[in-house]
Amino acid sequence: MSRFRVLVVDDEPLVRDFLAEALERIGHRPEAVANGEQAIERLAREPYDLIISDLKMPGVSGLEVLDEAVRRQPDVPFIMLTAHGSIENAVDAMQRGAFHYLTKPVDKELLRFTVQRALEKRVLLQENEELRLQVREEYGLRAIVGSSPRMRTILDTLERVSAQPVDVLVTGPSGTGKELVARALHWASPRAGKPFIKMNCAALPEGLVESELFGHEKGAFTGAIRTRKGKFEAAHGGTILLDEISEMPPGLQAKLLRVLQEREIERVGGNDTIRIDVRVIATTNRNLAERVQEGKFREDLYYRLNVVPIALPSLAERREDIPALVAHFLGKYGARYGREFEGVDEDALEYLKTQPWPGNVRELENRVERAVVLARDLWLHREDVCFDSVAMPAAGAAETYGPITVHELEKRHILSTLREMQFNRTRAAEVLGISIRTLRNKLNEYRSQGEEIPKGN
Structure with a gap:
């Protein structure tokens, strides 16, 4: 010593x-x-x-x-x-x-x-x-990469609310980093080091969501052989992330509203009121205001969650951040796979900046990770980040079709990848860096526009 x-x-x-x-x-x-x-x-x-x-x-x-x-x-x-x-x-x-x-x-x-x-x-x-x-350095606000005007505004807002116990609603397309923002907010707050509990509201059957959130008493239902704490109790003193809040069953939305207002819960099958000290961060890739208009989400719960809204932009809306993101992922995966890269050449960066990125930052991250594994030397070149299996058009190829929107380029990219994967949606979603649900929604949209797309698997 x-x-x-x-x-x-x-x-x-x-x-x-x-x-x-x-x-x-x-x-x-x-x-x-x-x-x-x-x-x-x-x-x-x-x-x-x-x-x-x-x-x-x-x-x-x-x-x-x-x-x-x-x-x-x-x-x-x-x-x-x-x-x-x-x-x-x-x-x-x-x-x-x-x-x-x-x-x-x-x-x-x-x-x-x-x-x-x-x-x-x-x-x-x-x-x-x-x-x-x-950990605070790795997962706090510095973990969010980006200096574009949109991201600077978001980081400024996060910094100002991090020390306050206010609830936050994070919205944005799939793959934009909603969970990353939630974790960064937790680690930048006085609750850092206390529990950070994630709950995916779409991952469980409706009958189990309430028990998972609030816990249950022994004998509350068939199979409840012992008393069990829920996610809110587990997060006491810390933060709970309610992922895909838009998918929460309507009957449970009223109970969540009461929890947010009173900061107390009751376990399923129990009568005791349990006080909780929890910061709630909710995320969704849906437009909650539209869900309210459609009668699928409670208006009072929407306003209670939307105290501090954080709307994350798609990667296509912050292309100036792509070089910094690529450098970040290059360092991350270079260290993971034991390869110390010298950098990325300009041709590769220009190519990456022209792509539609329907899977947003997650898709870019997947692309860089594969490039790190497959690159022949310690510079990333255009051929390292342009994969035949994805069938991406070359930079400048859009001009051969005449004027084309980003939406149309994204559609061609998704359909091309789907064909390359022989209409296997699971594999296509992995290549694109998006969730199966996002891919399914995209395909349903394209079918409604007249595209003939086999059902696949």
Whole structure:
């Protein structure tokens, strides 16, 4: 264990000298002071790794030193020294934040053991803090790549609301990074390090969604053999992400509204009200205002969720961010696959900037990952990011058809990929970097426009 700075506080010179010598012998750097006033002065201007203080001293007591230490250096362990007749006060000290206490006369071996345990705790707290900062750096707002005007506005909004417990609604097409934004908001908030719980509202049958969200009591329904906490309880103190909120069953929307208003839940089959402290972030790729007009989503729930709306643009609406995104994914997957790339050539970047990207950032990420694996050298070239299996038109090919909209280019891209995958929708969706549901919706739209598309699988 490396040398640590230890503040020693005792009004008895013999005890001070004994403690200082014992600490030096085990490799630490003691700084001894004779009273509580001096200790408080040191705490105000010097950082320490451990504090050892006598309980009863003239003037400022050890308990007062402890209170000041907890206020100024809360992560630093504190060992209280006490006489045999003051055990009750020592217990009080531990309740006020002391790590442990030792009785006088202090046993040298017990001192060594207690100091070692206290400093191990100190190191663990420091490592946890470093890890928390590292995770916050990786998953916080800096994880969102983009400097286009739209993204700068979004990042500014996220920064301003991150410290507030307000609920947030994140909308945008599939693949634009809605979950990434939700996680970044969580890690940039005071709730970082507390639970982040995700719930996909479209992934479960209607009968199970309520139990999954709110939990259930034993015997609440067939198969409920034990009491189970729901997602909201699991997220207490942290954040819950309600993904695809537009697909929540109508009957459950009223119960969710009550949770958002009252911040309390009742388990299925239970009568007790359970208070919760949870930030709610909801995401959807649907237009919720239209769903309200269609009678498929409660208007009051929509307004309750839409306190802070974050509308993510499609990748086609922020093409200027493509070079930065490519560089980010190149670094990410280069590290994962052990390939240290030198960069991306201009021809490849220009090609990527002309594509329709129906799968948005997710599709671009998939494209770069495959390029990292398949590239022949440590530069990404146009042939590395243009795959025959995707049957993408070459840059400038749109002009051979005359004027063409991005929507039409996207349709040709999707249909070309679908044919290449022999109308296997699962494989086509993977290549495109979009969900099966998004692909199905696109195909239904094209059929309504007169396209003949086999059903496939």
